[in-house]
Amino acid sequence: MKYTYLGRSGLKVSRLCLGTMNFGVDTEEKEAFKIMDAALDAGINFFDTANIYGWGENAGRTEEIIGRWFAQGGGRRERTVLATKFHGDMHDETDGPNRESGLSAYKLRRHLEGSLKRLQTDHIELYQMHHVDRNVSWDELWNGFQVARNQGKIGYVGASNFAGWDLAVAQGEAKARGILGLVSEQHKYNLLCRLPELEVLPAAQGLGIGVIPWSPLDGGLLAGNLNRGGAGKRSGDKARADKHAAQLTAYAALCDELGEREDVVSLAWLLANPAVTAPIIGVRTLEQFERSLRVVDVELDAATLARIDEIFPGPGGEAPRAYAW
Numbered sequence: 001m002k003y004t005y006l007g008r009s010g011l012k013v014s015r016l017c018l019g020t021m022n023f024g025v026d027t028e029e030k031e032a033f034k035i036m037d038a039a040l041d042a043g044i045n046f047f048d049t050a051n052i053y054g055w056g057e058n059a060g061r062t063e064e065i066i067g068r069w070f071a072q073g074g075g076r077r078e079r080t081v082l083a084t085k086f087h088g089d090m091h092d093e094t095d096g097p098n099r100e101s102g103l104s105a106y107k108l109r110r111h112l113e114g115s116l117k118r119l120q121t122d123h124i125e126l127y128q129m130h131h132v133d134r135n136v137s138w139d140e141l142w143n144g145f146q147v148a149r150n151q152g153k154i155g156y157v158g159a160s161n162f163a164g165w166d167l168a169v170a171q172g173e174a175k176a177r178g179i180l181g182l183v184s185e186q187h188k189y190n191l192l193c194r195l196p197e198l199e200v201l202p203a204a205q206g207l208g209i210g211v212i213p214w215s216p217l218d219g220g221l222l223a224g225n226l227n228r229g230g231a232g233k234r235s236g237d238k239a240r241a242d243k244h245a246a247q248l249t250a251y252a253a254l255c256d257e258l259g260e261r262e263d264v265v266s267l268a269w270l271l272a273n274p275a276v277t278a279p280i281i282g283v284r285t286l287e288q289f290e291r292s293l294r295v296v297d298v299e300l301d302a303a304t305l306a307r308i309d310e311i312f313p314g315p316g317g318e319a320p321r322a323y324a325w
Contacts, residue, residue: 001043002296006081006277007183008208009156011125013046013081015271015296017212018289019282020049024061026284032065033072034286040079042293048186048212048280050085050130051115059090060118067120077121084119085160085186086111087130103133105144112148126184128158132166138173146179158184160214164199164319171207182209184277189213191222191251191266192244194314201275202318210277213270223263224252250311260298267295269308 002015018039023032036047047066054061063084070077086108088101098106116122127148129141148154159170159182167185174181185204189196190213204211217223219237221244241248255262270279283289300308316322 003045004277005210006126006156007210009180009183011081011156011183013278014044015278016044016267016292017046017048017083017278017280018044019214019280020047020062020066021053021282022284023049023065024054024058029065029068031286033069035283035289036066036069036076038286038289040076045079046081046083046278048083048085050088050128051090051111051118052085052088052130057091059088060114063115063118067118071120081125082119082121083126083128083158083184084115084124085128085130086115087133090114101131101133103129103131103136103141105136105140108141108144108148112153116153123153123155125155126158127154127156128160128184128186129162131161132159132163138170142173142177142179146177156180156183158182158186158212159209160186161188162200164203167200167203167207167209171209182207184210184212186212186214186280188215189270189276190216190218191269191308191312192218192247194312197317198315198319198322201273205275211273211275212277213279214282216270216279216281217263217266221248222251222266224255224261247311251308254304254307254311258304261291263292264295264298265300265308267292268298268300269305271295272300272305 003012004015005011006013018036027035039047049062049066051063052059053063087103089099090111098104112127115124145154145157159167162185167182171181185200187196187200189211201211221237221241252262255265258265267279270276281289281292283292
C-alpha cells in the first residue's frame with residue numbers, strides 16, 4: 001500500500017479509503033468484519049463512515065458495526081484512521097426543530113457524542129461536515145470544533161460536498177483564528193462527473209485541502225457493469241447507462257487494450273490527479289475489495305490519460321480560463 005499526507009496535515013493515510021456505507025444495508029456484519037480485517041492486512045488505514053449510514057430509522061447502524069469490530073481488539077482501533085460525518089437527521093432525537101439537518105454547535109456536540117458511543121471509541125481522527133449549512137456562522141462552527149479538539153475527541157476537521165468558495169471562506173475564517181482549518185473535502189468526482197475540476201479541485205489544492213472522491217465508479221457505471229448486463233442497483237442507473245453507452249463502450253475497449261479492468265483504470269485515473277488524496281472504495285463484498293487493491297500498482301501514462309480525456313471530456317480546464325476561452 002502507498003500512503004500520503006491528508007491535506008496539509010501531518011497525518012498519513014492510505015491512497016485508498018475504505019467506504020462503509022453498505023455495511024448493515026447491503027453487507028451483513030460478518031462480511032463487513034472480514035472486509036475491514038482484510039483492509040488493515042492490505043495496509044489500508046483510512047476508513048470512512050457517517051452517522052446517518054444505515055439510513056432512516058436505522059441511522060447509526062454502520063457506526064455500530066464498526067464499533068463492534070473495534071471491540072474485538074487486536075490493535076484494530078489503533079491501526080485505523082477513522083473518519084465520520086454529521087449533518088443529517090438521526091431520527092432518534094426528540095428535540096423538535098433541532099432534529100433537522102444542519103451544522104449547529106448544538107448538533108455538533110450531540111452528534112459527536114452519539115458517534116463516539118456507537119463507534120466504541122473516545123476520539124475520531126477526522127470529523128467531517130457532511131454538507132454545507134450556510135445558516136450557521138463560522139464563528140459558531142470553528143468554536144464548536146475547537147472545543148471538541150481541546151477535549152481530545154477529534155483530531156482534524158473535514159468537509160464534504162462544499163463548493164470551492166465554501167472551502168475558501170472556511171479556510172479564511174480558520175486563518176483569522178490561527179487554526180489549521182479544513183484538511184479534507186469529500187466530493188463526488190469521477191470520469192462521468194468532472195465538474196469539480198473547474199473550481200473545487202484547484203481551490204482545495206491551493207488551500208492545502210486533500211480531496212477524497214466519493215462515488216469514484218459512479219454507482220458502478222465505470223466498473224464494467226454495462227458489459228456484464230447490469231447498470232447498478234439504483235433506479236435510474238439503466239437510463240444513465242443508456243445515455244453514456246457510447247462512452248462506456250469506448251472506455252471498455254481502451255481498458256481491454258490496456259489489459260486492465262474498467263474499475264481499476266477509473267480509480268487509477270483519480271490517483272493520477274495531484275489534488276486527490278484517496279478515492280473511497282465502497283465495496284459490498286470481500287471479493288470486490290480484493291479486486292480493488294491492484295489499483296495502487298497501476299500508473300497511467302500521458303498517452304493513456306489523453307485518450308481517457310477524449311472519451312470523457314472534462315469541463316475545459318480550471319476556472320476562470322474554462323469560462324473565458
